[in-house]
Amino acid sequence: METVGLCHTDLSMGVGGAITDVPKILGHEGTGKVLKIGSKVTHVAVGDPVILSFTWCGDCSPCKSGAPGYCYEFPQGNFIMNDLDETYVLDGQKIDGKFFGQSSFAKIGIVNGPSVVNVKHLNLDADTLAKFGPLGCGFLTGAGAITNAGEAKKDESCVIYGLGGVGFAAIMAAKIAGCNPIIGVDINEKKFDLAKKLGATHVIKGGDDAEVSKQIKELTGGHGAELSLECIGGSRFVQNAVDNACHLGKIVYVGLAGMEDVISIPSFPFMIGGKKLIGCTEGNARPYEFIEKMIGWHAKGQFPIEELQKTYKIEDFQLAVDDMKKGNVIKPILKY
Numbered sequence: 001m002e003t004v005g006l007c008h009t010d011l012s013m014g015v016g017g018a019i020t021d022v023p024k025i026l027g028h029e030g031t032g033k034v035l036k037i038g039s040k041v042t043h044v045a046v047g048d049p050v051i052l053s054f055t056w057c058g059d060c061s062p063c064k065s066g067a068p069g070y071c072y073e074f075p076q077g078n079f080i081m082n083d084l085d086e087t088y089v090l091d092g093q094k095i096d097g098k099f100f101g102q103s104s105f106a107k108i109g110i111v112n113g114p115s116v117v118n119v120k121h122l123n124l125d126a127d128t129l130a131k132f133g134p135l136g137c138g139f140l141t142g143a144g145a146i147t148n149a150g151e152a153k154k155d156e157s158c159v160i161y162g163l164g165g166v167g168f169a170a171i172m173a174a175k176i177a178g179c180n181p182i183i184g185v186d187i188n189e190k191k192f193d194l195a196k197k198l199g200a201t202h203v204i205k206g207g208d209d210a211e212v213s214k215q216i217k218e219l220t221g222g223h224g225a226e227l228s229l230e231c232i233g234g235s236r237f238v239q240n241a242v243d244n245a246c247h248l249g250k251i252v253y254v255g256l257a258g259m260e261d262v263i264s265i266p267s268f269p270f271m272i273g274g275k276k277l278i279g280c281t282e283g284n285a286r287p288y289e290f291i292e293k294m295i296g297w298h299a300k301g302q303f304p305i306e307e308l309q310k311t312y313k314i315e316d317f318q319l320a321v322d323d324m325k326k327g328n329v330i331k332p333i334l335k336y
C-alpha cells in the first residue's frame, strides 16, 4: 500500500458492534503496487500500480449482470464477519484482514483479485495516484449514486444530505450532470463554503427537520426535489428526503445505518406521488469502469478532489480521524 483514504465506514465499523466485534484491520481506499499475484490472477502483473475497491464473487446473478455492488457474497467479502480463516493470526487469535477485500490499513496485504483495479495503462505519476484511493469507495459511492442510480439529468433539482466525502463527490457529479439547483444539507456549517465552490447552488443547515423541509420546498418551487441523495446514514434523513421529493421524484439511499434502523414513510403521498426510493451500494458502479470515468473528469478539472483532501503520515492516523470528525478535512489521505 502507498496511500489509503479514510472513510466514515471505517469509523462506524471500528467502534465495534456495527456488524461484529472480532479483531480486524480496516481500511478500504488503498492505492499501491502489486508485489505478488496468485495463480488465477490475469489482470495485473507484479509492479503494476493499482487502485483498490470493493470485492465481489463474479459468479452470482448480480455479478454476471454487471452489478457487482449487489453481489450475494458482498457482506462476506467486504464486511467483517465471524467466519475467519487462518490468513491473519496474531497470538493465536484470528484477525479479519479482508475488509472490502483489502484491509488497506496494513502496509502489505493479501488483496482479493476483484478488488484490484489496474491503472498502469493510464500512466499516472506517483503524486496523482496517491490522491485516487477514495475513487475506489467514497467518491465512487457518491458520484455513482448521482450518475448511475439517480440518473441525474440537466436542470433537475438535486438535494444532497450530508457533506462528507460521499456527499462532496455527489455534488461534483450533480454539477457535471447539469443539475440545478444543487442543495447541500449539513449540520456542520464549516462545510458550506467549499460545497458552494464545488457546485452547490444553495446550502441548508441541518438539525431541525421541519426547517430543512421548509427550505427545500422554497428552493424547489414548492413541490420538492426531483433527485435526493441521503449520505449521512439513517432512516430519519431518508424520511425527510421522501417528504421533500416532488411527484415522480427519485430518492437514493446510500448512508450506512445500524442493523436495527427501519425506514417508515407515509404510504399515501408516496404512492400518489409516484416517488421512487432507491437503495444504492457502491454507486451502482463497476469499479474498473467508473474509476476511469472519474479519472477522466479529474483530468478535465471537473472533479477537483484535491480540494477535499489533506495528506497525513500513517503515524498521524488519530489526528486524521479527529480532523475528519470535526469537519476540518473532508477526506484524509494516509501515506505510508
Ligand code: APR
Pocket: 007, 008, 009, 012, 138, 141, 161, 162, 163, 164, 165, 166, 167, 185, 186, 187, 188, 191, 206, 207, 231, 232, 233, 254, 255, 256, 257, 327, 330
Ligand atoms: N444533519 C445534517 N448533516 C449531518 C447530520 C445531521 N443531523 N449528522 C451528520 N451530518 C453530516 C456530518 O456533518 C458530515 O459532514 O453528515 C456528513 C457525513 O460525512 P462523513 O462522516 O465524512 O461520511 P462519508 O464518508 O461521506 O459517508 C457518508 O455514506 O457510505 C456511507 O457509511 C457511510 O453513512 C456514511 C455515509
Ligand code: ZN
Pocket: 056, 057, 058, 059, 060, 061, 062, 063, 070, 071, 072, 073
Ligand atoms: Zn457475486
